[in-house]
Amino acid sequence: MEKYIEVKGLVKQYGEVKALNEVSFSIKKGEVVGIVGPNGSGKTTLLKIMLGLIDATSGSVSIAGIPVFNNSMDARRKIGIVMEDQGLYGQMKVRKYLEFFAKLYGFSSLTPSTIDLMESLDLQKYEQVEIAKLSKGNKQKVSIVRSMIHNPEIIFLDEATDHLDPEVRESVIHHIKHFRSQGKTILMCSHNLHEVEQVANEVLVLKFGQLIDNIRLDNKHKQGSKTKEHFMMQVMANPVLMNLLTKRWEQKIRSVTSEDEVTYTLHCEVDHLDEMRRLMLMMAEEGITVFDLRRQQSQSLNEMYMSVVKEAVHQ
CATH class of the missing domain: 3.40.50.300 (P-loop containing nucleotide triphosphate hydrolases)
Structure with missing residues (x-):
């Protein structure tokens, strides 16, 4: 089911x-x-x-x-x-x-x-x-x-x-x-x-009674899991495109926060750099603009949580 x-x-x-x-x-x-x-x-x-x-x-x-x-x-x-x-x-x-x-x-x-x-x-x-x-x-x-x-x-x-x-x-x-x-x-x-x-x-x-984010942690509990690559990217997209993107890449996009109606910050976790390249290529084909991309160390849940809650305060 x-x-x-x-x-x-x-x-x-x-x-x-x-x-x-x-x-x-x-x-x-x-x-x-x-x-x-x-x-x-x-x-x-x-x-x-x-x-x-x-x-x-x-x-x-x-x-x-x-x-x-x-x-x-x-x-x-x-x-x-x-x-x-x-x-x-x-x-x-x-x-x-x-x-x-x-x-x-x-x-x-x-x-x-x-x-x-x-x-x-x-x-x-x-x-x-x-x-x-x-x-x-x-x-x-x-x-x-x-x-x-x-x-x-x-x-x-x-x-x-x-x-x-x-x-x-x-x-x-x-x-x-x-x-x-x-x-x-x-x-x-x-x-x-x-x-x-x-x-x-x-x-x-x-x-405040609202679901402000969901964060995927799937790979943390798989035995023998390989080291993941972590990226933070900021993009511009309309809400419909962003919804389609996060559904299609839900296993790789660990969290999404919105700055406004068209600006989003994504935290991504990929197995290798080729996956990140495919994600960015798909974004370009769909008309999603990436204006910032940074490689990161693996974030703890506490770090992601504090980032999400802080963003929610300013929205």
């Missing part, structure tokens, strides 16, 4: 304030997508609407072909959810709590895969401990195991590593990478750009 998750024209309005403003994007099956942005940019609101937990003012969301607003329960059955506000039952012991959720999903007991996940997260020694008495990190581990009991195809993570100590944080990231290797589709909201960069194929940047 080309568009495994699809969000179209999503708006969430509180009085005069738009928490989300015409947000649209799609995610392919097996991709890991990060959602980043300043506080109040709409990240958690977006996630809650996608889960059917709060209503949108307008727009639509479909998950695995299921329209969420009409069938939120059917959609949520395909999703494992790890939120910053974990919603755990503090009075229950860890084992009983997980068995309770296993029964809700139709299992008579914990499955071997759930027990294996508990072992890999070093949770088995806390089986008979009340959840309220666990550390923040161990509570988050319980939340992760609970989210994976039904072997979901999709995982939603909202600040899953926030306030965790470094050792637990690394353990959680390790398991996210493992879920990625299993072909899970993962949507990850986080303030920690370094962690997002470790696991994501693509990053969506939100600011």
